[in-house]
Amino acid sequence: MKSICPFCGVGCGLELMTANNVVVSVKPDPEHVVSRGHICGKGSVAHEALTAWDRLYYPxxxxxxxxxxxxxxxxxxxxxxxxxxxxxxxxxxxxxxxxxxxxxxxxxxxxxxxxxxxxxxxxxxxxxxxHDPSAKALKEIVGIGAGSNSATEIPKAKVVVVAGESITDSHPVLIQYFLEAKKNGAKIILIDPRTTRLAGFADLHLKVKPMSDIFLFNAVGNYLIQHSMIKQDFIDSRTEGYEEYKENVSKYTIELAAEQTGLAEKDIIAFAKYVSEDRVIFSWGLGLTQSTGTKGIKSYLSLPLLTGNFGKEGAGAIVYRGQTxxxxxxxxxxxxxxxxxxxxxxxxxxxxxxxxxxxxxxxxxxxxxxxxxxxxxxxxxxxxxxxxxxxxxxxxxxxxxxxxxxxxxxxxxxxxxxxxxxxxxxxxxxxxxxxxxxxxxxxxxxxxxxxxxxxxxxxxxxxxxxxxxxxxxxxxxxxxxxxxxxxxxxxxxxHLNIEDVMDYTKDSRYPNGELHLYEEKFATKSGKAKFVPVDAEKHNDGLILVTGRTVTRYNSDEVVNRIPGMQGYNLKLWINPADAKNIGIEDGTMVKLKSKSGEMDITAKITDDVIPGVVFTYMHNPRINDIVSPEFDDETHTPKYKYTPVTVTK
CATH class of the missing domain: 3.40.50.740 (Rossmann fold)
Structure with missing residues (x-):
């Protein structure tokens, strides 16, 4: 029987084999239009939680x-x-x-x-x-609160920007499209304060400080304008609010962005040049929505508007959503x-x-x-x-x-x-x-x-x-x-047709089944996309806790912990060597992680995979939510899971 994987937002096609009213095995559906015969490790054992010992049987x-x-x-x-x-x-x-x-x-x-x-x-x-910040920003700027492009278009892009997302951990089946893109000569740009596996094939890795994204995006927007690297015809005919945006970003210099993000000026300029290309996909995950949130995404989406990267194959916005x-x-x-x-x-x-x-x-x-x-x-x-x-x-x-x-x-x-x-x-x-x-x-x-x-x-x-x-x-x-x-x-x-929805070989998408939206007009009332000026704020210089996913776990582990052989794992706190030296700890030391919400003991993992000033751990262990502080996005009230000021002591 055909089905869709119950885990991440890729929605991979599955074929379920049953016997005596039990799903006994799962294999990937080779006909599925996006997953194309691939599933990840979680998907391959998704059926095993169906027979968990503590399923609810009666009211x-x-x-x-x-x-x-x-x-x-x-x-x-x-x-x-x-x-x-x-x-x-x-x-x-x-x-x-x-x-x-x-x-x-x-x-x-x-x-x-x-x-x-x-x-x-x-x-x-x-x-x-x-991802409510994503939906709200997209709705306001382009008219529909969803990504504009199919993941299958990634190989068509010249440049793919990935902000705040570890593809290999969160959406591993999509890696096939990144490999195709690289084979076709595409450049991969990663914006993330830690070194994920995707960094291994990124052409540029921008290790930004948490909550500094708006400084980066506004400065790049200003640089593109000042150096005539924008698509003025696209701006004039298909957008509104440009002059207000232009005035607002004029105060965001490359020097200011470097100071606030911790990036080298040359890397910020390199990023600007990459995104001025003709076919660029701007994609992002929870690292953006659960930090600078709605404002950060609005600032980010100004870049494809400046460069005319909407409404065509291999150019637009993709949101890496976490659930089916x-x-x-x-x-x-x-x-x-x-x-x-x-x-x-x-x-x-x-x-x-x-x-x-x-x-x-x-x-x-x-x-x-x-x-x-x-x-x-x-x-x-x-x-x-x-x-x-x-x-x-x-x-x-x-x-x-x-x-x-x-x-x-x-x-x-x-x-x-x-x-x-x-x-x-x-x-x-x-x-x-x-x-x-x-x-x-x-x-x-x-x-x-x-x-x-x-x-x-x-x-x-x-x-x-x-x-x-x-x-x-x-x-x-x-x-x-x-x-x-x-x-x-x-x-x-x-515009959906139920027969197409039931056919895994067909592209059944809304509003009209397009792989990419906005070829002729945007879905706003005016038919034009909107530049929305936003300002950046300076934030805490102390240690910041960032959380994220690993490929073998899923969200709060409610399901994965019920799959035989996958219960529990050794939770560690990633700490940069410079911060570890200041704290006076070594690899494997038990430390106390504390925020204004709570505290916990956790083992330190000393690694250059996180920048100084950032500590990282996986979101899947529920103890972490004793630490994460309830700070919220101003517009959507989405919690800032990716930005919790903390202290770390022996």
Whole structure:
């Protein structure tokens, strides 16, 4: 049976072999249009977590402080009654619905629809805490909150810039395209404070200090303008806001950028010359979104506008998203916009004609707004998301969950968050249901059901449909019907054809199936892309903790730790030799890593792979989120996981 890998945003095609209602093996699908017969080590054992020893088999309900087995009828009825009682007491906005990014497009669509049927826009997904800055910046500048190019176009580029992303660790299957690009003569530019494996074949590695990206991008923009290395015809005919941008970046010199980034002036100039080429792909990962965030991406995206690198093959923007359907969740589940556009009366009326009810217009609360300060949320519904394990400053997260009057967790495992729940609803996993997912480069593909879920666990769309019925609404539980309804609502998916989505050999992308967008016009109201001037800020000169991925692990390790032979690993803190000398430690020394949020003991790894002033460790061990501080992006409230001031002592 064909399926899509449940891990990163590449969305590799899989073929699942089954026996006696068990997926017994996985192999790569040679027909898949992007992965082309490749999978990584995680994908090859993805099926093994399906039979984990602690899968949820039946609904649970808290009775006298203990979770006890209950029926589906009782859990559904109790959930809706409890939510409605709380809303009657505190108002509709006292309830929030927050989901993960492993669910299908149809399930995400149904999830936010249920929340709005119950009268609240407090809906969000974990796309908020990773690439929401990317979506917001792209939406404002080019009109669609997604990358403009397919990953398959990387070999067509003359230059590929990678900012804040370790391809070999996070999206290893895409390395095939980088190798092809190198074979074709392309130059690879890496912007990262540590030496990743990609640095081994980069033509230029810019080891920037954390949070200094805007100094770099603004200075390069100014240099391109001053040296007439821009595409003035493209700027004049296809963009707006150029003069304001030009004036703003005029104060950002190469000298200032060198001082703030720690880079050599000659390397900054070399970067400017590389990006002035005709076919350049500007790509980035969490190293950018979870540090300088929305402002950093706006500054970065000015470079392809200056050089005319949008709207053609091998030229544009690619976002390295971390989960299978994080693009889709970000498209559909937001507290400040509807799936059909802006949160206004006209769009609410349009939705009422499809849904049979009019959703509220007032802006809802995002995940960070709720967990770090909101006092209005009294009940919370969480689907496929584990904030206790993944959000920063864990003590505050636990404190908030403990303050709730009612918590529902719908998941496949008994997670840390589920331990706080009043009701736990057992969900089917990725291979036990069907539905579509949207990859990092806008490719939408269908997952086909291979086996039944364990016990009486059920697909999320069936659970959500039954919850809606208990609340007095008739929502479909058929994923194909939901797909067609979603197309009517979400403009970016309106041109999809379900037959193409189910065919792994075809490029099914939105809005019109283009491998690259914006050949003739941008998707903004004016049809032109926007230069958005932003300013850089000077930051802490002390030690900064940066987190990242390794190829054998995945996110918070919730799934990987349930795969036999992959449980646990030796967590280390990477420290530059100069910093180690100042601290007075050697390789292998146990050190204390401390921030304003918490502290932990960890083994030091002395290496030149990180620059002085930066310490690095992998994000996968949940102890790290005791250390990461809850500093947020100004525009999206995305946590700055890649920038935590710390101290390191023996």
């Amino acid at each position: 649970l309900k808290k009775v006298k402080g203990q979770l006890e087995r209950t029926s589906w009828d009782d859990s559904i009825k109790y959930t809706i009654e409890s939510i409605k009682n709380i809303q009657k007491k505190y108002g509709n906005d006292s309830v929030a619905f927050y989901g993960g990014c492993q669910n299908s497009l149809e399930e995400g669509y149904l999830f936010q629809k249920l929340a709005r049927a119950l009268g609240t826009n407090n809906v969000d997904s974990c796309a908020r805490v990773c 359907n994080v693009q889709g969740s970000g498209d559909l589940i937001k507290p400040d916009v509807f799936p059909n556009g802006e949160m206004n009366d006209a769009n609410s009326e349009a939705l009422s004609r499809i849904w049979g009810f009019k959703p509220p217009i007032c802006k809802g609360s995002s995940i960070p707004e709720t967990f770090y300060g909101s006092k209005k949320i009294k009940a919370l519904f969480i689907m496929g998301y584990n904030p206790v394990r993944t959000l920063p400053d864990r003590d505050k997260v636990k404190e908030f969950l403990g303050s709730l009057e009612f918590l529902v967790v719908q998941d496949i495992f008994m997670t840390d968050t589920a331990g706080y729940a009043d009701v736990v609803l057992p969900a089917a996993a990725w291979a036990e249901k069907e539905g579509s997912v949207s990859s990092l480069d806008r490719l939408v593909k269908w997952r086909f059901k291979a086996v039944d879920p364990p016990g009486i666990a059920r697909p999320d769309y069936e659970i959500l449909s039954d919850l809606a019925k208990a609340a007095g609404y008739n929502f479909s539980a058929n994923p194909k019907e939901l797909f067609e309804e979603m197309k009517k609502v979400a403009t970016v998916y309106s």
